[in-house]
Amino acid sequence: MKGYSEWMSRLIQALSKLPGIGRRSAERIVFHLLKAPGDEVTELARLLQMVKEKTLFCQICHNFSDESVCHICSDPGRDKGMICVVEDPKDVVAIEKTGNYVGVYHVLLGFLSAIEGVGPEELQIADLVERVKNGNVREVILATNPSTEGETTALYLTRILKPLKVKVTRLAHGISVGSMLEYTDQATLARALEGRVSA
Amino acid sequence: MKGYSEWMSRLIQALSKLPGIGRRSAERIVFHLLKAPGDEVTELARLLQMVKEKTLFCQICHNFSDESVCHICSDPGRDKGMICVVEDPKDVVAIEKTGNYVGVYHVLLGFLSAIEGVGPEELQIADLVERVKNGNVREVILATNPSTEGETTALYLTRILKPLKVKVTRLAHGISVGSMLEYTDQATLARALEGRVSA
Numbered sequence: 001m002k003g004y005s006e007w008m009s010r011l012i013q014a015l016s017k018l019p020g021i022g023r024r025s026a027e028r029i030v031f032h033l034l035k036a037p038g039d040e041v042t043e044l045a046r047l048l049q050m051v052k053e054k055t056l057f058c059q060i061c062h063n064f065s066d067e068s069v070c071h072i073c074s075d076p077g078r079d080k081g082m083i084c085v086v087e088d089p090k091d092v093v094a095i096e097k098t099g100n101y102v103g104v105y106h107v108l109l110g111f112l113s114a115i116e117g118v119g120p121e122e123l124q125i126a127d128l129v130e131r132v133k134n135g136n137v138r139e140v141i142l143a144t145n146p147s148t149e150g151e152t153t154a155l156y157l158t159r160i161l162k163p164l165k166v167k168v169t170r171l172a173h174g175i176s177v178g179s180m181l182e183y184t185d186q187a188t189l190a191r192a193l194e195g196r197v198s199a
Numbered sequence: 200m201k202g203y204s205e206w207m208s209r210l211i212q213a214l215s216k217l218p219g220i221g222r223r224s225a226e227r228i229v230f231h232l233l234k235a236p237g238d239e240v241t242e243l244a245r246l247l248q249m250v251k252e253k254t255l256f257c258q259i260c261h262n263f264s265d266e267s268v269c270h271i272c273s274d275p276g277r278d279k280g281m282i283c284v285v286e287d288p289k290d291v292v293a294i295e296k297t298g299n300y301v302g303v304y305h306v307l308l309g310f311l312s313a314i315e316g317v318g319p320e321e322l323q324i325a326d327l328v329e330r331v332k333n334g335n336v337r338e339v340i341l342a343t344n345p346s347t348e349g350e351t352t353a354l355y356l357t358r359i360l361k362p363l364k365v366k367v368t369r370l371a372h373g374i375s376v377g378s379m380l381e382y383t384d385q386a387t388l389a390r391a392l393e394g395r396v397s398a
Contacts, residue, residue: 004292005265007253011246019231020224028218031289033247034254034263041251045244047210048232052240054206055233064233066204090230093203 008034060131062107062124064089072096072104079103081138085128085157087111087145095143103141106131111149112156120156128157132164139167146173207233259330261306261323263288271295271303278302280337284327284356286310286344294342302340305330310348311355319355327356331363338366345372 004012008030015026033041057063058070065071072078072092082103086092092105108123120126132140140161144150154170161168173191175184184192203211207229214225232240256262257269264270271277271291281302285291291304307322319325331339339360343349353369360367372390374383383391 005254005263005270007246007250007265008263011250014243014246019227021220021228025219027289027292029220030250031287032218033251034288038251041247044213045247047206047213048240048244048247051206051210051229052232052237055204064204064207066206071204088230089233090226093226 057109058107061105062109062127063092063105077102081136082141083128083131083137083139084141084143086143087150087153091143091145103139106140108144108153111144111147112153113149123153125157125160129160129164132161132166137166139169141169141171143171256308260304261308261326262291262304276301280335281340282327282330282336282338283340283342285342286349286352290342290344302338305339307343307352310343310346311352312348322352324356324359328359328363331360331365336365338368340368340370342370 012026055064058065059068060073063070079102083106085106087108095101106128110123142154144154158168175192210229211225254263257264258267259272262269278301282305284305286307294300305327309322341353343353357367374391
């Protein structure tokens with residue numbers, strides 16, 4: 001790369017591969033790091049290594065965790081009778097941020113996809129069935145994404161969980177809080193009408 | 200942080216401090232790294248360390264360099280009689296990208312600023328004067344930024360370089376290529392008028 005030293009070029013290339021970081025951002029970050037105190041950079045390099053080495057999957061819910069059982073599954077204050085099923089650890093964070101959910105999670109680590117060749121065996125579905133069979137689970141909330149794959153995954157899970165005599169629910173679809181009717185897409189509006197509640 | 204393990208939280212915080220990376224981008228990067236192959240993350244951590252350890256300042260032009268003399272100063276194909284003076288290593292990259300400049304550089308590593316208490320001693324100005332005195336320098340191109348501080352720095356340099364019988368020039372100001380007159384700011388338009396050339 002023009003004007004850059006060998007190591008700078010290589011770091012810029014590596015950083016550009018990260019999501020949301022383009023060539024220009026990568027250049028800015030490298031210049032920032034070269035001017036930052038040495039121990040700040042050392043700390044960042046160490047954290048990168050540590051996160052990768054120390055992060056495990058929780059044996060129960062398959063969320064990212066520092067321990068073999070994650071801080072949510074090991075929290076005595078959480079309701080183990082309610083399992084929220086999500087596709088990805090990101091989704092756990094999104095739901096935790098609402099501050100409204102007191103149950104536990106089950107992370108599938110993906111979604112069913114015929115195109116990408118992902119079948120039920122590739123996801124943490126057998127484990128979910130075991131949890132429902134063994135524990136005192138009252139309710140499974142299916143919180144997969146409202147995409148074609150997410151819907152397919154939810155339908156599949158409904159079919160295999162229903163026979164286990166557990167209550168299976170889905171997240172409600174509808175209009176976003178604070179949004180305007182005229183800017184709401186048709187599919188969402190249709191779902192909102194369909195799921196109307198008495199005032 | 201809600202939903203994150205200890206190490207993930209710490210890495211998210213460290214990444215959020217980098218320029219152009221907010222909380223959300225940092226979260227996305229951490230999830231990306233946790234899913235990436237381990238050696239990709241190790242390589243990134245290593246590059247961060249190496250860039251900081253291996254990057255020196257070129258003894259001649261003070262640009263970032265892997266060697267004691269940078270690849271531009273040590274290139275026999277570059278015209279050592281022409282020195283382009285810039286504030287920052289970033290500016291070297293910007294000028295190199297034009298592909299039009301065959302001379303060498305001098306990086307001041309800052310600009311004169313009364314407010315921030317930066318005087319000529321804090322910048323690599325004495326070194327520039329030495330280069331002009333010792334070498335066969337025909338021309339010094341002042342390519343400081345068109346900011347108040349950049350202009351002040353350029354004026355100061357003009358004053359101390361002129362007595363050395365070297366040609367001192369400035370970058371031309373004017374309308375950006377491809378831009379419209381009506382959207383050009385007044386100061387730029389004034390400079391463009393002032394610096395008009397015969398058609």
